[in-house]
Amino acid sequence: MTAATTIEGLAERLRRREVSATELTRAALDAVHSGNGQVNAFISVYGDEALIEAREADRRLAAGEARGPLDGIPVAVKDNLYMRGRRTTMGSKIHADFIPGHTATAVERLAAAGAVIIGKTNMHEYALGATTDNPYFGTCRNPWDTDRIPGGSSGGSAAAVAAHMVLGTLGSDTSGSIRIPASMCGVVGLKPTYGRVSRYGCFPEAWTLDHVGPIAASVTDAAMILDAITGWDPKDPSTLQRPPTRTFRSLRADLAGTVIGVEEDFYFADVDDEISALVRNAIDQLRSLGASVQPVAISGLRDGMYALTIIDTAETTTVHQSNLRERPGDYGPEVRFLLECGALPSAVDYLTAQQIRERLREAFRATFRQVDVLVAPTLPLQVPKIGEQVATINGVDVDIIASLIRLVGPANLVGLPSLSLPCGLAGGMPAGLQVIGKPLGEQDVLNVGLAFEQTHPLGEAAAR
Numbered sequence: 429m430t431a432a433t434t435i436e437g438l439a440e441r442l443r444r445r446e447v448s449a450t451e452l453t454r455a456a457l458d459a460v461h462s463g464n465g466q467v468n469a470f471i472s473v474y475g476d477e478a479l480i481e482a483r484e485a486d487r488r489l490a491a492g493e494a495r496g497p498l499d500g501i502p503v504a505v506k507d508n509l510y511m512r513g514r515r516t517t518m519g520s521k522i523h524a525d526f527i528p529g530h531t532a533t534a535v536e537r538l539a540a541a542g543a544v545i546i547g548k549t550n551m552h553e554y555a556l557g558a559t560t561d562n563p564y565f566g567t568c569r570n571p572w573d574t575d576r577i578p579g580g581s582s583g584g585s586a587a588a589v590a591a592h593m594v595l596g597t598l599g600s601d602t603s604g605s606i607r608i609p610a611s612m613c614g615v616v617g618l619k620p621t622y623g624r625v626s627r628y629g630c631f632p633e634a635w636t637l638d639h640v641g642p643i644a645a646s647v648t649d650a651a652m653i654l655d656a657i658t659g660w661d662p663k664d665p666s667t668l669q670r671p672p673t674r675t676f677r678s679l680r681a682d683l684a685g686t687v688i689g690v691e692e693d694f695y696f697a698d699v700d701d702e703i704s705a706l707v708r709n710a711i712d713q714l715r716s717l718g719a720s721v722q723p724v725a726i727s728g729l730r731d732g733m734y735a736l737t738i739i740d741t742a743e744t745t746t747v748h749q750s751n752l753r754e755r756p757g758d759y760g761p762e763v764r765f766l767l768e769c770g771a772l773p774s775a776v777d778y779l780t781a782q783q784i785r786e787r788l789r790e791a792f793r794a795t796f797r798q799v800d801v802l803v804a805p806t807l808p809l810q811v812p813k814i815g816e817q818v819a820t821i822n823g824v825d826v827d828i829i830a831s832l833i834r835l836v837g838p839a840n841l842v843g844l845p846s847l848s849l850p851c852g853l854a855g856g857m858p859a860g861l862q863v864i865g866k867p868l869g870e871q872d873v874l875n876v877g878l879a880f881e882q883t884h885p886l887g888e889a890a891a892r
Contacts, residue, residue, distance in 0.1 A: 586613040
């Protein structure tokens, strides 16, 4: 894999038989074997199995029976997504040798589209953190600077794309776990609308907040993966009875008539000055590309972070209550503490949080009657070093984990589609632009992302 390639470009080369799926898969496996020792993006690698899948893809392509643009493309999936007969660890000691008897629907659909799954990516233990500093499978490192975190919990998925091991991966996102690492690693991450993608076969963190979505090298590539995995699934009652999306074929960079909302009070408060300047420059660029920009006010966003914390921790602790009672020493200290905290909220706290959630959902609904998308920073702080607990934003010390979740959390709480894509470098590391849409508004979100991406915000750094 090289920095210059995309799924879109390789799909065309595969179609013209200029390259084979087997060659692409060998190149991806070589990249993993040569680079994973430094980055630690993968927990499991499926060398022989992947090459068998690649040869099958070559047979289809030669016969003119391609399953779509992903056929023959090497990808990876986060290690909390089940694959029948293959170890799925959840980045944990308790499930270190777990072999599921079924495959996650999203993974099944990715494979049905012809994608070649070369392995499972590293993650924060049970997806309960934002650093991917894993006590059992090792620390995942940011390919831009291996002394820094890749973000999490889908850190291995983003690092694998940033390190050019694969061009696309699946991650999960409960409180920002796709968009946080996408921002830190300088790649594209999309959390779809809640219910767009089946969660069947994804080990739960918090049932009403969990999402599965793509991480990729470009907006177009993310759209291709999204279209492959969306659609109603009778195995997951939370999925929407909607057909698969068709965003890739409908992508357009023309922003004429698009109204972009900018919410200052929450999304630009306590944000690193360098990141804020990059995002404001991105907004100016979008305006120059034909969009109109409108200030908006969304009430209840700060209360929403309280509600997200209560709901997430309470639901997570419920998932783990049996193992937490019987095997507490088999959790890492950080995760065990988080799970113990999840037992503290009362039923009154949980129901109050749900009421806050509904009020915030209505506030967003009202906002999206005025604008098509919201644009904001993905994260308020620059990429921390591994092991840091406290960061500085404009001279003020802040807790890293709380800060990482703050701007991405609201989209999880109310289930909105949210995209992170690079908008430049802050302190020499990638910074992310967040584009948030109305429910089922993935097309608008991706179109705005595509238009901005074509301004090449990372410049020459994108070819690193």
